[in-house]
Amino acid sequence: MMLPSSPKRPNLFLRIPLVLCGVGIFFLIAQYSRPSEEQVAHMRLQKSVKLFTERKGVAVDRTNRWAQDENAAALGELIFHDARFSSNGEVSCATCHDPARAFTDGAKVAVGVGTGTRNTPTVLGAARQRWQTWDGRADTLWSQAAEPMEAGVEMNFDRVSAVQLVRNDPTLLAAYEAAFGEMPLGLPPVEFAERARPLRLDAAADDLSAAWDALVPSRREAMDAVFSRIVKSLGAFQRTLDAKPSRFDHYAKAIVDRDIEGAKSLSESEARGWIVFHEVAKCDQCHSGTEFTDGEFHNLGLPGADGRLPDDRGRHGAIPKLKVDPFSSAGLFSDDVDGKQATLVRGLKSDPETWGQMRTPSLRNVGRTAPYMHDGRFASLEDVIQFYDTLEGAIALDHHREAVLRPLGLSATQKADLIAFLRSLDSVEPIAAK
Ligand code: HEC
Numbered sequence: 001m002m003l004p005s006s007p008k009r010p011n012l013f014l015r016i017p018l019v020l021c022g023v024g025i026f027f028l029i030a031q032y033s034r035p036s037e038e039q040v041a042h043m044r045l046q047k048s049v050k051l052f053t054e055r056k057g058v059a060v061d062r063t064n065r066w067a068q069d070e071n072a073a074a075l076g077e078l079i080f081h082d083a084r085f086s087s088n089g090e091v092s093c094a095t096c097h098d099p100a101r102a103f104t105d106g107a108k109v110a111v112g113v114g115t116g117t118r119n120t121p122t123v124l125g126a127a128r129q130r131w132q133t134w135d136g137r138a139d140t141l142w143s144q145a146a147e148p149m150e151a152g153v154e155m156n157f158d159r160v161s162a163v164q165l166v167r168n169d170p171t172l173l174a175a176y177e178a179a180f181g182e183m184p185l186g187l188p189p190v191e192f193a194e195r196a197r198p199l200r201l202d203a204a205a206d207d208l209s210a211a212w213d214a215l216v217p218s219r220r221e222a223m224d225a226v227f228s229r230i231v232k233s234l235g236a237f238q239r240t241l242d243a244k245p246s247r248f249d250h251y252a253k254a255i256v257d258r259d260i261e262g263a264k265s266l267s268e269s270e271a272r273g274w275i276v277f278h279e280v281a282k283c284d285q286c287h288s289g290t291e292f293t294d295g296e297f298h299n300l301g302l303p304g305a306d307g308r309l310p311d312d313r314g315r316h317g318a319i320p321k322l323k324v325d326p327f328s329s330a331g332l333f334s335d336d337v338d339g340k341q342a343t344l345v346r347g348l349k350s351d352p353e354t355w356g357q358m359r360t361p362s363l364r365n366v367g368r369t370a371p372y373m374h375d376g377r378f379a380s381l382e383d384v385i386q387f388y389d390t391l392e393g394a395i396a397l398d399h400h401r402e403a404v405l406r407p408l409g410l411s412a413t414q415k416a417d418l419i420a421f422l423r424s425l426d427s428v429e430p431i432a433a434k
């Protein structure tokens with residue numbers, strides 16, 4: 001039986017050129033709609049920098065009712081610059097956090113009434129941090145301020161003297177009352193001049209702590225109440241010291257907006273440095289987000305003296321202090337004891353892997369805050385990059401060593417680009433305080 005041939009089918013000789021023509025058109029369209037290599041790279045760059053165009057203001061601090069109070073900030077500013085809040089009358093917060101040096105001191109380790117063991121970080125942008133200091137032993141900006149004032153090597157002041165100084169100085173008293181109202185009842189007479197401060201967890205008992213213990217509880221409570229407000233005023237003031245936008249922020253916006261002129265706010269080397277940072281060395285595994293920090297703690301394996309294990313316990317030593325600190329977010333003087341931060345603090349444990357860990361520092365203004373690392377061991381950014389590049393001398397002990405760090409083996413150009421990029425993170429506008 002014969003099948004009837006389909007009359008609609010063109011014969012073979014016609015079909016081949018038709019198919020070929022179709023394939024040709026398909027490739028032509030594909031060619032024009034497929035983005036060029038350059039376009040792909042630009043899209044990837046846009047995606048990688050978009051975050052920085054969405055940087056928000058400093059978040060609300062519920063643990064400090066006066067965090068956004070202008071009168072409290074005004075008192076805090078006076079105290080920040082007032083060296084009378086030290087045992088020798090020579091050291092203020094600004095001695096180490098010098099506005100002319102991006103709120104650092106340029107020293108390897110801090111020198112106040114004594115000499116410390118840690119490098120002074122900037123306070124610019126500190127209000128954005130969940131944990132304060134290298135080991136995070138304070139969990140709010142205001143609670144942090146209590147320590148330097150009473151620490152022996154920093155200001156070596158004491159709680160009674162701080163309260164009495166505010167009460168006896170007409171300018172400070174007026175500023176205090178404008179923010180917080182009248183002083184509480186139960187304070188000692190204004191002429192009471194004995195020095196006294198409570199004992200800190202890691203300090204040895206001394207005359208000052210004995211004098212504090214000897215005070216009647218109602219006086220201690222009244223003084224704690226005033227002192228907590230003094231430090232809350234320092235918190236309010238330091239909130240105003242944000243890290244202002246950098247050239248890199250301007251570049252990020254220009255890239256997202258496809259603004260060719262604006263993208264020139266970074267040199268070619270600086271722009272390549274971002275790629276080294278983000279894609280090659282993957283520094284943002286830890287220096288992530290708009291502040292270039294994950295806010296968490298890591299041990300980079302930096303060696304101690306003579307290549308031995310370092311003595312600084314870092315996060316491991318900080319957690320027990322935080323848990324008993326009456327000025328923490330979970331403590332008596334917090335205005336948000338049931339908040340997220342307080343819950344986090346209550347759940348902290350000093351696990352063995354926290355030993356030697358330090359908080360990832362923000363890299364904003366890093367070009368201005370030499371020397372580097374928690375102990376100021378590296379004088380320059382070149383030294384820092386040399387370490388990451390080779391990991392020379394790094395301590396490699398199971399849990400003491402961060403698994404993400406590998407020697408990078410960067411070329412000389414990549415290293416120079418990376419450093420140029422880091423310097424583009426400095427704020428553009430002047431950062432000196434009033
Ligand atoms: C003797 C120098 C010195 C003085 C004085 C001093 N600081 Fe500091 N500051 C430091 C050092 C060092 C650190 C880091 C401490 C650590 O990690 O153990 C620090 C840390 C800080 C931090 C945390 C920043 C961060 O990124 O973690 C803040 C905020 C701060 N200080 C504010 C103050 C205030 C407010 C005062 C005055 C009440 C003050 N400091 C007095 C040296 C000083």
Ligand code: HEC
Pocket residue numbers: 277281282283284285286287297298299300302358359360361362363366369371372373374375381384388402404405418
């Ligand atoms: C595993 C997490 C991690 C990675 C990855 C990482 N860092 Fe760090 N970075 C840290 C920590 C933690 C510190 C502080 C260490 C200390 O003082 O003990 C630090 C310190 C620094 C400092 C010193 C800042 C200061 O104020 O003292 C610079 C600069 C820096 N890192 C840049 C980089 C660059 C560039 C890369 C990529 C090559 C990188 N980091 C990769 C966690 C990391």
